[in-house]
Structures are given as C-alpha cells and as structure tokens.
Amino acid sequence: MTGDATDRRTDLRASAESRSRAARLTLGFGSSLAVAAVATVAFGPPPLVYQYVPLALSVLVLGLPHGAVDHLVLPRARDNPVTPRSLASIGALYLLFGSAYALVWVLAPVAAFVLFLLVTLVHWGQGDVYVLLEFLGADYLETRASRLLALLVRGGLPMLVPLVAFPAQYAFVAETIVGLFDPGAATALEPLFEPPVRAAVAVGFGSLIALSLALGLGRTSPGGRRPWLVDAAETIGLVGFFATVPPILAIGLYFCVWHSLRHVLRTMLVDPVASAALERGATRTAFRRFARDAAPLTVAALGVLVGIWFAVPRTPATVPDVLAVYLVAIAVLTLPHVVVVALLDREAGIWSP
Numbered sequence: 166m167t168g169d170a171t172d173r174r175t176d177l178r179a180s181a182e183s184r185s186r187a188a189r190l191t192l193g194f195g196s197s198l199a200v201a202a203v204a205t206v207a208f209g210p211p212p213l214v215y216q217y218v219p220l221a222l223s224v225l226v227l228g229l230p231h232g233a234v235d236h237l238v239l240p241r242a243r244d245n246p247v248t249p250r251s252l253a254s255i256g257a258l259y260l261l262f263g264s265a266y267a268l269v270w271v272l273a274p275v276a277a278f279v280l281f282l283l284v285t286l287v288h289w290g291q292g293d294v295y296v297l298l299e300f301l302g303a304d305y306l307e308t309r310a311s312r313l314l315a316l317l318v319r320g321g322l323p324m325l326v327p328l329v330a331f332p333a334q335y336a337f338v339a340e341t342i343v344g345l346f347d348p349g350a351a352t353a354l355e356p357l358f359e360p361p362v363r364a365a366v367a368v369g370f371g372s373l374i375a376l377s378l379a380l381g382l383g384r385t386s387p388g389g390r391r392p393w394l395v396d397a398a399e400t401i402g403l404v405g406f407f408a409t410v411p412p413i414l415a416i417g418l419y420f421c422v423w424h425s426l427r428h429v430l431r432t433m434l435v436d437p438v439a440s441a442a443l444e445r446g447a448t449r450t451a452f453r454r455f456a457r458d459a460a461p462l463t464v465a466a467l468g469v470l471v472g473i474w475f476a477v478p479r480t481p482a483t484v485p486d487v488l489a490v491y492l493v494a495i496a497v498l499t500l501p502h503v504v505v506v507a508l509l510d511r512e513a514g515i516w517s518p
Contacts, residue, residue: 183443187430188300194422201418202406210411217488219417224491229466231425232502233459234432239505241435242512262501270493274346275353278339281496282324288503289424290320295515296427301392305384309516318377318400321370323419326407329367332358334412342489345477374400429455470494
C-alpha cells in the first residue's frame with residue numbers, strides 16, 4: 166500500500182476535522198503528565214498506596230476498556246459488517262494467544278514477566294507511531310526503519326527510563342508479580358537492577374533517543390518542523406516524567422491518559438458514528454458510543470481477572486498483590502490485542518511507507 170493510498174483511505178474514514186480534534190485531545194490530556202511531574206518535584210511523591218489509584222481506576226476508565234472493541238475495529242477499518250465469523254475469529258485469537266500466555270505465567274513466570282515488558286514496549290511504541298503519522302503528520306518518518314526507531318524510542322520510554330531512575334520500585338513490582346506464581350523466582354531478575362546494567366541502558370537508550378530525534382530533524386523542511394517539534398517535546402517530556410514520577414504512579418497515569426486514550430481515539434476514527442461526532446465537536450457523544458461498544462468485553466475482561474485471581478498459587482493478600490493480579494490479566498489480554506493493532510496498522514499502511 167502506498168502512502169498516497171493510505172491517506173485516501175484515512176480520509177474516507179475520518180475527516181480532517183475529526184482527526185484534528187483527536188490530535189488536540191491527545192495533546193491536552195497528555196499535558197496532564199507534565200502536571201504530575203511538576204507536582205512530584207514540588208511536593209514529593211504520594212504514599213505508595215495512593216500511587217496505585219490510577220492503575221485501579223484503569224480497570225473501568227480507559228485502561229482495560231481500550232482494547233474491548235477489538236471485535237469491532239477491524240471490520241470497521243475494512244468497511245465490512247460485523248458478522249458471527251468476524252466475532253469468532255477475534256474470539257479464537259484471544260483464546261489461543263491469551264491461554265498460551267497464561268500457561269507461560271504458570272510454568273515460567275520470570276520469562277512471562279520479561280515477555281510482558283517486551284510486548285508492552287512494542288505495543289506502546291505502536292500506538293505512538295500511529296499518532297505521530299496520523300495525528301501529527303510526521304512526514305520525516307518516511308521509511309520503515311525510521312518508524313521502527315520511533316517505536317523503540319516511544320515504547321522504551323515507559324519501560325526503560327523507570328528502570329534507570331527507580332530500580333528499587335521496579336524490582337519491587339517484578340518481585341510482586343512473579344511472586345504470585347513462584348516466590349523467590351524474581352531473584353533471577355536481580356542483575357537487571359545492578360548499576361552497570363542500568364548505566365548501559367541509560368547510555369544505550371539515551372543514544373537511541375538522540376539518534377531518533379537528530380535523524381527526524383534532518384529529514385524535516387524548515388517550514389514544516391511543527392510535527393518534529395511536538396515529537397521532540399513529547400519525547401523529552403516523557404523522559405522527564407518517567408525520571409521523576411515513581412513507576413507505579415507513572416505507569417498508571419500513562420496507561421490511562423496517554424496510551425489508552427490515544428487508542429480509544431483511533432478506534433473512534435474508524436467508527437463512522439463516533440468519527441462524525443468528533444467532527445461536529447460532540448466529544449461526549451463519541452465517548453459514550455465507545456463506552457457502549459466496549460462494555461460487553463470489558464465485563465468479559467473482568468472475568469479473566471477473576472479467573473487469574475483464583476488461578477494464582479498464592480492468594481493475593483495486599484494492595485500490591487491485587488494490582489499484580491490485574492497486571493497479569495492485562496498481560497494476558499495485551500498479547501492478542503497487539504495482534505489486532507498490528508492488523509489495524511496493516512490496514513492503515515503504517516509499515517508500508
């Protein structure tokens with residue numbers, strides 16, 4: 166698929182105004198992370214128990230529901246009706262990938278945790294590459310290699326910056342999650358939190374960020390640098406955010422108001438009804454439409470959460486344990502969700518520049 170064809174297909178699904186409004190929403194809500202960073206620097210982080218609040222809220226607000234329209238987005242993106250066959254194919258995808266990954270958590274929780282980090286890095290990078298191209302018009306990401314580099318940078322920010330800045334809390338989260346299945350197994354991850362490894366990550370990933378921004382700047386024209394400036398501001402801002410806000414709080418906020426919101430807006434743009442609502446400025450109508458569509462599978466996802474709760478060998482007894490179960494449920498649901506998003510990217514020609 167050529168870039169021109171991709172643009173034409175996008176225009177058929179969403180007007181320039183609806184995409185512009187979606188872009189403004191992403192920037193507006195994304196700026197709340199800057200507020201959180203400034204507040205943390207000024208007043209210090211809140212007590213640990215309160216740092217879990219955004220993650221807890223994500224069960225029903227944007228976080229868990231953001232993937233609950235996967236059964237609808239592909240048919241809508243292809244201008245096809247939703248049929249029993251299309252529903253069955255998505256159901257089979259979730260059953261196959263979700264069950265296989267759940268089994269990995271039981272048999273090899275350390276490997277499952279590392280896979281969770283890698284899959285999340287790729288998925289969150291996916292989401293930002295789409296936004297850079299479709300919402301900002303980042304034409305400097307003209308090659309597949311430049312888009313892959315942007316994916317690694319954007320996806321790596323929430324996964325790698327906290328590792329460098331907050332190793333103790335990162336290790337605590339890893340130990341809590343892995344400990345649900347095999348207490349003590351998380352000791353295998355201890356080398357990741359040692360100063361030499363963190364220093365190598367800081368230098369290597371920092372160089373990757375600098376390379377990505379420098380190459381992007383070199384590909385922009387003097388009169389068309391706004392997308393690059395927004396990209397650079399977001400990237401540097403996210404470095405500051407994840408370097409100053411403790412990981413549990415930072416990931417909870419990012420998951421809701423950054424990643425999930427951006428994906429929800431993407432699903433709206435392939436839905437003619439929600440897209441039309443965005444175009445005329447009826448943002449609440451668009452979100453109500455999404456909430457209605459997402460409700461059935463959000464309930465089903467809560468069923469997965471309950472199933473994992475009873476399946477873990479050690480009964481969750483603390484707030485960190487409860488949120489660890491939630492993160493495992495998200496992990497199990499994320500793997501098939503990534504496949505759906507990859508298919509959406511294919512429809513949009515994201516990786517066929």
